[in-house]
Amino acid sequence: MGVMDHADGTLDGLDPRMHGADAAGPDGPVPPSGGSTASTATAPQPAKTAGGDGKPRRRPLPLWDRVKFLILLGAVFLFVVAADVSGDPLMTWADAFRIQARKSAWVLVLLGLEVLHQLHMLIAERWSAYHVFWTDRVFGRAERRMLRLNDWNRYRLSRAAKWVVGLALALFIYARLSHTSVFDALVQVPGALWDAIPFVLQIVLLMVLVVGQFVVMFWFLSKGGVDTYFPEDITTRFADVWGQDHVVSRVQENVFYLERPEEIESRGGHVPGGILLWGPPGTGKTLIAEAVAGETGKPFVFVDPGAFSAMFIGVGILKVKSLFRKLRKLSLRYGGVIVFFDEADTLGSRGALNGGFGRGGMGAGARSWFARQGAPASAAPGLGGPGAAGRRADPFGARDGGSGDLCNGLSYLSAAARSEITREAAREQFVVGGGGGGFDGTLQALLTEMSGLKKPRGFLNRVVRRTLGMRPKPPPKYRILVMMATNMPQSLDEALLRPGRIDRQYKVGYPSKEGRIRTFEGYLAKVRHELTPEQIDRLAIMSPESTGATIKDTVNEALVQAVKDGREVITWQDMLRARVIKEYGLADDHEHIDRERHSIALHEACHAVVAYRMQRGRVIDLATIERRGGVGGFVAHVAVEDRMFMWKSEIEIQVMVSLASLAGERMFFEGDNTVGVGGDLRSATLLVANFISSAAMGETLASRLSMLEQQMGNASIDADRPFGEQVEVKLRELYERTEAVLGANRREILALTHALETYKTITGEDVEAIMEGRTGPTVDGRRYHEPDFLSVAERYHSDAVRAHRGQTYELRKLPELGRAAASSPAEAPTSSSALPAVAPPAPPAVRSPSGGRPPVAGQGQEGLGS
Structure with a gap:
């Protein structure tokens, strides 16, 4: 009211657009005559509208906005005049006007200023040169001078000016109430304040008792979980991050622009405001954030995963607001700040339920066919024992009773094949998104703060200026770089990941x-x-x-x-x-009975033989019959090269490796087989069903997934029976090919069976040595290619078959084949079972060279090593 906006010379009700088309050049607003391009490029431009001649003028105000303060001041003056008339019956209205004109002259002064103000705006609405003079020459020049100061100094000057104006206004009000001059009031204020201390203390005490307890409680609840570090506080550097060079280089780029924002802002761009680091656990996401904290010259704020968890609803919102208030202050003081949210998936999602893996998984055709068979599409083999490694952990849990898996059914498959099988089971499970942060308003508050950094700040700026018809001043540039890390990106709210909040998303995957x-x-x-x-x-x-x-x-x-x-x-x-x-984890302290030990060893030997003979690009890492959890044994493979895709022929080979246990047990045990092949059959069936439905692995080229999407949710699908027949035909074809491979390698199967029974655990190099008849690091494979080995192994296996039929109970002594190639235990790999249970460790000479348990007296077992 009566005061021009010294920031931009504009008032409320202006056209929110900038210069019109005629007043703008191809690269932005054209500076007015007499002003420099450099100065007008940084100063805020007033809102203008073009008249009929195309010249910029002020947009006309509505009638109410033009007269509202005049009416208010006139009403105030009439009110005090009426009060005098009503209080003194002898006073006339003319006398009351004269008296109040002297006593309340400030009202008339404000009324006159408002009249001049409205005349000023009326002229600016009709005279373009007058409007440009005031906005660009007078107020614009003052604003450009202020912009020469940095943000922090402008902030401090603005805060000091507000205090001065506020104190002056309070002094003026006190002078009016005490019927004295402003200068006399300035002398009386200290004494008046001293006399009012008892009353003030009473008011303060009452507020503390009534409100203070809640304020203190919520203040304490809103603290914690946020730590601020400065460059000298952390010693981690980018050079300490190994194996993620491509991610580190991109993060360094963001840090560079935060340190030197003019490099991109001077070219019309903006500093990226957010980074998401996502990937499996342990790949270095938090380490990269620590390196950023150590490398940058800006403060680094670390937000704990549980920082926004609280007992009371609404505390999380207070924590978010307190956090960003702190970030804005640090940004102004140091020219920028970095905030890191670790385990960002705990922030949750605004959706009630969030699928575990989103897209992907088994094709709809395969799921539909499994549903028709009365089995869950998510059925998959239990992984059991080797749960020490997350990638081989059992996501489905162990099977109870006699249907448990004999071996680790997925250890024979590549990572891509395991992913195809396990993804569907994880996807069909309902997973509550993150920590539920979206339900108490915490996530919404975070979204608002991340996208609301440019809104006007401060009560005086937002409320008082707008009440006076003045546009609030825009805030300074808060250069806040938000970094988040998660291994569950699918649980994050989509609004959180949009550009403007999170501009860059980098996968921190497994190292090459x-x-x-x-x-x-x-x-x-x-x-x-x-x-x-x-x-x-x-x-x-x-x-x-x-x-x-x-x-x-x-x-x-x-x-x-x-x-x-x-x-x-x-x-x-x-x-x-x-x-x-x-x-692979520690082996259980468990010894198989003789005939079960033989069947498990033969089971794993069949897997190993088919894998060795057929697989390309993958080698056997370890073969064991030592029990780990619910897994009786497994053959583990590793890829010798980093690849992205698999071929149809490779999928078929992996299915054959899975089917090898069933074909081998039936071949060696007169058509009988254990329930331990169940996990292998599930793996094989799921792989075939999935790739037939989506990757042209069967007789047809059509993608069953696409065909089912055209059914528009129709539950009746006539193609289910032909699809199941395709799966069975393909499995039968691969099963027969597996039988042929096993039949041609009977000696090798019996040799590996003997080595596994002897050593419990052997390495992939030992498997290769046995298959090729040469010396391995632990096992002398030449012994298994001697003429008399096959007859000895067949007799021992015949005893196992008779024991299986119940004709005998005990097996004969495990055949001894001589000494192994390793000259000393230190040269041979050691399995986990060879590690001593307590310190000090047993002398190396008593350890099995392969790492298996030393032969136990009375059981007829002797290792092939020294």
């Missing part, structure tokens, strides 16, 4: 082979070791899905094994032992 080599080298450099570059390269090949966290843990476990043995230096043997423990 070169990345794994660099990570092994980095962690091994911190300890004493004697590994060669060739051995480190081999470790990287053997660990295709290892993350930085698992590699760090493996090196630490190897150091633990070395210390147990009383050594200071990590050896190759220590690394192999540590890898077995971390990758």
